[in-house]
Amino acid sequence: MNESALREEIVRFGRSLFDRGLTAGSTGNISVRLDDGWLLTPTNACLGNLDPARLAKLDWQGRSISGDAPSKEAFLHRSLYEERQDAGAIVHLHSTHSAAVSCMSGLDHANCLPPLTAYFVMKISRLPLVPYYRPGDPALGVAIKGLAGKHSAVLLANHGPVVSGSSLEAAVYATEELEETAKLFLLLRNTATSPLNNAQIEELKTVFKLDF
Numbered sequence: 001m002n003e004s005a006l007r008e009e010i011v012r013f014g015r016s017l018f019d020r021g022l023t024a025g026s027t028g029n030i031s032v033r034l035d036d037g038w039l040l041t042p043t044n045a046c047l048g049n050l051d052p053a054r055l056a057k058l059d060w061q062g063r064s065i066s067g068d069a070p071s072k073e074a075f076l077h078r079s080l081y082e083e084r085q086d087a088g089a090i091v092h093l094h095s096t097h098s099a100a101v102s103c104m105s106g107l108d109h110a111n112c113l114p115p116l117t118a119y120f121v122m123k124i125s126r127l128p129l130v131p132y133y134r135p136g137d138p139a140l141g142v143a144i145k146g147l148a149g150k151h152s153a154v155l156l157a158n159h160g161p162v163v164s165g166s167s168l169e170a171a172v173y174a175t176e177e178l179e180e181t182a183k184l185f186l187l188l189r190n191t192a193t194s195p196l197n198n199a200q201i202e203e204l205k206t207v208f209k210l211d212f
């Protein structure tokens with residue numbers, strides 16, 4: 001896909017996520033890897049109303065090439081791209097159910113959502129929790145880097161998910177799967193549940209060639 005088609009795709013998915021209430025106000029940001037840098041949604045932009053010509057284009061040192069000023073959360077994206085050469089796109093949202101889970105105490109920090117469905121296992125696998133850091137703290141980027149080699153997605157405590165994918169479509173769909181699983185997890189909090197067992201997860205890993 002060429003750069004102008006990728007710009008249009010960011011706008012299309014941004015509008016879709018915003019219209020369905022998956023991110024509110026000017027929160028959330030989307031990025032896509034290019035041959036000569038990367039595209040990121042601008043600072044204070046509403047994902048429901050993006051302009052393809054004004055997306056921030058950056059180089060791998062984080063310098064602006066063109067477009068509006070990038071999201072202040074650019075470093076979250078860069079940290080993940082640097083560790084995951086297969087990542088073609090990244091979605092970061094403050095989606096309600098995932099953000100709610102990120103505020104809970106007593107989570108397993110290595111894997112904070114249970115394998116409730118096969119689709120969650122296939123799209124996210126394991127979801128580590130990154131400890132809380134204030135917005136803009138460079139230590140958050142370091143913490144993400146430490147986990148990104150092994151995980152395509154992470155959940156930032158008291159904040160929300162950061163999800164990579166081979167394409168923007170893959171990253172968006174994985175983000176939505178994570179949000180739906182967080183919703184199920186919250187719905188089932190006071191109900192005895194049967195998550196997938198180890199044998200069922202191993203079967204998925206074998207049949208679908210999952211690497212985690």
Ligand SMILES: [Zn+2]
Nearest residue numbers: 028073094159
């Ligand atoms: Zn954020």
